[in-house]
Amino acid sequence: MSKLSKGITLGVLALTTGLLLAGCGKAEGKALDTKKVTVGVTSGPHQELMEEVAKQAKKDGLEIKIKSFDDYNTPNTALNDGDLDANSYQTIPFLDQQVKDKNYKIQKVFKTVAFPLGVYSKKIKSLDELKAGDKVGVPNDPSNEYRALKLLQKAGVIKLKAGVEEKATKNDIAENPKKIEIVELEASQIPNQLGELSSAVINTNFAMGAGLTINKDSIYHEPLKNNPYPNVFVVRTENKDDKVVKELKKYYQSAETKKFIEKRFKGSVVPAF
Template identity: 35%
Template sequence: MKKSLIGKTFVFLIGVSLLLLAACGSTENSGDEVIKVGVGSAEIPTWNLVKDLAEEEGITLEIVKFDDYVQPNLALDSGEIDLNAFQTVVYFDNFITERDLDLSAIGTTSIWPMGIYSQDKGDISDLEEGDQIIIPNDPTNLGRALLLIEKAGLITLEEDFDGQGGTENIAENPKNLEITPVDSGQTARGLEDAAASVINSDMAIKAGLNPTNDPVFREDSGNKSYINIIAAPTDEKDNVSYSKIVEIYHSDEVSSFIEEEFGGAAVPVKEPISYLDDYKQN
């Protein structure tokens, strides 16, 4: 009986020891914080690097891919993801105002110049009477596209046009161009039928286009309104780990990667978020 009791005690102690060892092993990894970041497909290469660098800081990033401009903010607001990084500051501000979302911009990332693309025209001046131009239809990208078409010398907008509003703001259209707003995700496909299409860089990359070399006319990268940002729920905007992610994104290693990976299609921005406080005056 005594031997049996000793044997059971020994087995019990072995079992407890194994449990303690297992617990110690899980504790080693349990310190890692998992943060879900929603990004567009074009930015996944950059965020894979950020993920690797964050891992060294004890932060585990889970990258969640989105293919549109609506769901990432809704997912952030509902708590499905912790951060997102896919949109310009002007788009973000308009979206959260319209949807009454309590989200905040916490860091700058890069600027992706918009371009006018064409399969048939070698130069923007080759557009002819009545040609169709496809543009994105969401409020901020629509206005941005109209400003780009104006800068290309094709139309004249009302003097007080500030980027808000649609084609009703066209004051002069000498070539009677047919300017057709469609969903941003369809702008690249529009090249199959239209003479030209205004396409965001991330959508262009997704369609296999080169945003540096392929446009017949391209936006410059100096407008603060079109700088992309990292967004978080407002009650988490001062989260230390989130601030660390912004810091990592602004590192020389990430900036160099963006420059080499995208060849000018994306331009890294390392300014603090306060840099965008006056973007509406830019």
């Protein structure tokens, strides 16, 4: 091959490589589609809410495809890996812990609703009735277990060690005057186990899925107003300022959505915006 031919060939290869690299870089920072997005939710209230938001968005030509999950971990993995465009199902402490533990490149963009955590029972009417050896169920994922233990502490059932953080478990209980047994369970499975327990702290979405409401069925619960654990809408960090995210916020935080929340959930789920 002549020097001229070699030069032309190398030049073409360099140009092609440069274009390919430029194309790859553009793909990584690609904005979300303004006409169609896929949002992950947990089944129950979050799914119902997103279906309401989708109805509003559809009128303006935005299609929201909803994917429902039955656990708290998969939606964040799916979002981080690009299988979802966004998700809507989690509290800020849970999100922060997942990002810290798994190095996800995802972040909150706006508040949605709050699900006051409640204690439920088929055997007692008050936590004062707990006695030695009684089993009390709590969610086993880090932030929800901490939240459940804090609720039991507020009720005077237990006392946690000073300075415990979001990863607190039953091993961080400093005082247990009633000598109850804390049973750590997968959050979605607790309603199915309620009959085997004296009582249990159940996340509202799973409680509602089992036909339980916080106002009628819980024996103790978090504040219904100004709840300290709002849920948030989450996207990949690179998409936080995308145009469609602002549109989704507009539909989710609309007066129409607020009216739907208040009518459909009657206090078990409350607007956090």
